[in-house]
Each structure stands twice: as structure tokens, then as C-alpha cells.
Amino acid sequence: MSNLAALREQFEQFKLQGLSLNMERGQPADANFDLSLPILSAVDESNYQTDNNVDIRNYPGGVLGLKEAREVFCQQLRVDKDEIIIGNNSSLDFMARILSWALLRGVINSDAPWVGQSPKLIVTVPGYDRHFTLAKALGFEILSVGIDHNGPDMDAIEKLAANDPSVKGIYFVPTYSNPTGDSVSQAVADRLVSFKAAAADFTIFADDAYAVHHLDDNPPEFPNLLETAKNHGTQDRVLLFGSTSKVTFASGGLALAGMSLANIDYWSAALNSQTIGPNKAEQWRHVLFLRKYPDGLTGLMRDHAKILKPKFDCVQRVLNEDLGNLNLATWTNPLGGYFVSLDTRLPIADRVVSLAREAGLALTPTGATFPDGIDPKNCNIRLAPTRPPLEEVEQAMALVTCCIKLASAEYEAAQS
Numbered sequence: 001m002s003n004l005a006a007l008r009e010q011f012e013q014f015k016l017q018g019l020s021l022n023m024e025r026g027q028p029a030d031a032n033f034d035l036s037l038p039i040l041s042a043v044d045e046s047n048y049q050t051d052n053n054v055d056i057r058n059y060p061g062g063v064l065g066l067k068e069a070r071e072v073f074c075q076q077l078r079v080d081k082d083e084i085i086i087g088n089n090s091s092l093d094f095m096a097r098i099l100s101w102a103l104l105r106g107v108i109n110s111d112a113p114w115v116g117q118s119p120k121l122i123v124t125v126p127g128y129d130r131h132f133t134l135a136k137a138l139g140f141e142i143l144s145v146g147i148d149h150n151g152p153d154m155d156a157i158e159k160l161a162a163n164d165p166s167v168k169g170i171y172f173v174p175t176y177s178n179p180t181g182d183s184v185s186q187a188v189a190d191r192l193v194s195f196k197a198a199a200a201d202f203t204i205f206a207d208d209a210y211a212v213h214h215l216d217d218n219p220p221e222f223p224n225l226l227e228t229a230k231n232h233g234t235q236d237r238v239l240l241f242g243s244t245s246k247v248t249f250a251s252g253g254l255a256l257a258g259m260s261l262a263n264i265d266y267w268s269a270a271l272n273s274q275t276i277g278p279n280k281a282e283q284w285r286h287v288l289f290l291r292k293y294p295d296g297l298t299g300l301m302r303d304h305a306k307i308l309k310p311k312f313d314c315v316q317r318v319l320n321e322d323l324g325n326l327n328l329a330t331w332t333n334p335l336g337g338y339f340v341s342l343d344t345r346l347p348i349a350d351r352v353v354s355l356a357r358e359a360g361l362a363l364t365p366t367g368a369t370f371p372d373g374i375d376p377k378n379c380n381i382r383l384a385p386t387r388p389p390l391e392e393v394e395q396a397m398a399l400v401t402c403c404i405k406l407a408s409a410e411y412e413a414a415q416s
């Protein structure tokens with residue numbers, strides 16, 4: 001039997017198993033959510049008053065969020081307790097508000113709203129589809145730059161932004177990026193906060209969604225973008241975002257935004273015109289829950305890692321065992337975050353995704369990691385192993401490697 005025929009046969013065996021697997025979206029597993037179940041009973045009739053005597057039933061409390069919540073969650077974005085705003089439910093919601101306001105009213109250093117200036121945002125590719133969708137829906141033109149183990153491609157960023165004042169900022173993930181797992185290095189962080197952009201109001205929208213999502217017990221020390229910017233006197237350029245979506249409940253917790261004190265003034269005035277304040281009940285129960293959790297936020301993230309790490313280890317093991325010496329693909333081996341990014345050597349990503357679907361495995365659609373939905377090399381596949389149980393990750397990965405081998409063999413056969 002030829003290699004191609006043998007691979008087809010192997011693939012048919014997968015199909016016969018009637019699998020129904022999903023590694024499409026980066027969602028926590030139920031076991032991760034279970035860690036936070038006590039949140040649901042953390043607040044009751046006896047404790048609706050905060051330490052600082054804010055009654056969570058009534059309006060007063062302010063737009064910045066509860067003092068106690070700011071004290072707990074400032075550690076997630078590694079900012080001071082006065083440098084954080086705690087908002088509702090999800091970081092995308094917060095980012096959408098801030099980007100919309102920037103369009104209509106500008107940011108702290110703007111002398112005019114962005115909307116009349118044909119605004120452009122730089123994004124990193126491969127990247128997070130919802131960043132692209134949001135920026136595009138708001139009318140930003142998107143400019144793509146690459147990302148590697150040092151973070152975004154600074155040469156490309158400087159080339160785009162140094163002479164064009166309509167390039168208003170960069171929207172990216174600084175730590176354990178979606179999907180590559182890459183984190184910004186200190187050298188790149190220094191350059192990013194200090195390079196001379198043509199736009200005086202160039203802004204770094206740093207979506208630090210995975211800032212505390214380490215897989216390792218001894219995570220590396222990552223650069224602190226706000227501190228780095230302070231060292232260069234450019235702290236107003238940096239806006240950090242995060243949420244508790246992958247800490248407690250997805251889309252059911254708190255949004256976080258970290259920034260300089262001047263930005264706190266600017267953005268709290270902007271928020272003040274839109275809301276009397278965020279959901280204090282949610283904030284208070286997060287605080288009470290984490291107070292009781294052994295070792296607080298750090299302990300909770302360590303427990304998340306215990307559930308997630310075996311799944312990421314499984315992905316690496318199967319990829320190494322099945323594809324290690326075949327020169328068919330390269331892949332990232334992240335120390336944190338929610339994804340593994342795989343690049344096939346041949347332009348076959350769409351075929352791999354469609355074969356996998358045929359055999360019962362949903363993968364992120366090809367092109368989703370690129371702004372226009374088109375992967376120019378048709379090679380990038382985002383693997384999201386967090387949600388399925390470990391046994392299913394194992395099954396799914398065996399199918400993924402089979403599809404990569406089969407699609408590669410089909411491609412080579414069609415070329416010859």
C-alpha cells in the first residue's frame with residue numbers, strides 16, 4: 001500500500017469512531033469553573049456591606065470599582081491599586097467602550113477625535129479574531145505585523161507608525177499571545193513605549209488576557225509595560241486590559257483596565273458620563289471568594305494550571321511523537337495562555353481543518369487568526385486544548401496529526 005493509501009486508511013478508521021470533539025475555542029473546562037463555584041454563595045443577606053461601608057445594593061461607589069476589588073485585581077495587571085478600573089463582565093466590552101470613545105472623543109493626548117482621521121490600528125498576526133472583528137466593525141483600518149518569541153515586530157511597527165499620524169496605536173496581547181503563546185521581551189517593551197510615533201496620541205492597547213495564566217509553577221518574569229513606559233516618561237501611551245473570564249467565570253465576572261493616574265482621570269470622566277458605576281455585587285463576591293481561596297489569586301491560578309498543564313503536555317507529546325521528525329509542521333510550546341499555534345510546512349491548513357471536521361473534530365477555521373480571514377500562506381492552525389477533557393485532547397491530537405500527514409501527502413501527490 002502506498003503511503004497516501006495507508007494514511008487514507010488510517011483516516012477512515014478515525015471516521016468510523018464517530019468522534020465528536022472540539023478544539024475550536026479557548027474556553028475553560030468545567031473543572032476550571034468548578035474551582036470558582038463558591039463565588040455563587042460568597043455574598044448573602046448578611047454581608048452586602050463592604051469593608052469600606054459601601055452598600056452594594058445602592059448607587060454610590062464610583063466608576064472606578066470597589067476599593068477592595070481594585071486592591072485584589074491590581075496584582076493581575078501588575079499595576080498599583082490606584083492605577084486600575086474594574087468594570088463589568090468582560091474585557092472585550094471594556095475595550096469596545098474605550099476604542100469607541102477614542103473614535104468619538106480621542107484619547108488623553110488627542111487634539112481631535114480619531115473618527116475623522118482615517119484611523120488605523122496595528123495588530124499582530126497570527127492573532128485574536130475578536131480584536132480584528134471589533135476594530136474593523138468600528139471602522140479602523142487594520143495593519144498587520146508579525147509576532148515572534150520577543151513579541152511584535154518592532155521594525156515593522158516603526159515603519160508603519162513613524163511617519164503616518166493616522167496610525168493611532170497597536171492592539172495586541174503582550175503575554176502568552178493568542179494564538180502563539182509569545183510574550184513581549186523587555187527590549188521590545190522598551191522600544192514599543194518609547195519609539196517616536198507620528199501620532200502624538202499613539203496608544204498601546206495591550207490586551208493582557210493571559211497575564212496570570214502560567215502553566216509552570218515558576219513562571220518567567222515578564223516585562224511590565226506600564227512600569228517600562230514610566231521609565232521612559234510615556235506612561236499615558238499604555239492601556240492594559242484583562243478580565244476574570246479565565247480566572248473565575250467566562251464573561252461572568254469582571255473587566256480590568258490598568259493605566260497611568262492621568263489616564264485614570266481621563267477615562268473615569270469618560271465612564272462617568274455613561275454609567276453611575278459598575279456591578280458592585282459582582283466585585284464584592286469576587287473579593288470575598290478570593291479572600292477565602294488558599295493563597296488567593298495566585299493559588300487559584302496555580303490550581304487552574306494543574307488542570308490545564310497535562311492537556312498542553314499531551315498536545316506537545318503527540319505532536320512530537322507523530323510529527324517530530326517529519327518536517328511537516330512547526331508549533332509553539334507556550335509556558336502559559338490558552339493556545340498552541342501550529343504552522344504546516346505546506347499550504348494545507350484549510351484541508352487539515354476540513355478533514356478534521358469530516359472525522360468529527362472542530363478546529364478553529366483557517367484564516368480566523370488573520371484580520372481579513374485569509375491566511376496568506378494557508379498554514380496556521382490554532383489548537384485550543386483547554387476545554388475538552390484530557391482523554392479527548394489525546395484523541396483530538398491523534399486525529400490532527402493524522403490529518404496533517406494525509407493532507408501533506410495529498411498535496412505532494414497533486415504536485416508530482
Ligand SMILES: Cc1ncc(COP(=O)(O)O)c(C=O)c1O
Pocket residue numbers: 026089090091092093128173178207209242243244245250251
Ligand atoms: C486575547 C484575548 N482577549 C480577550 C478574550 C476574551 O476576554 P473577555 O471574556 O474578558 O472578553 C480572549 C478570549 O479568548 C482572548 O484570547
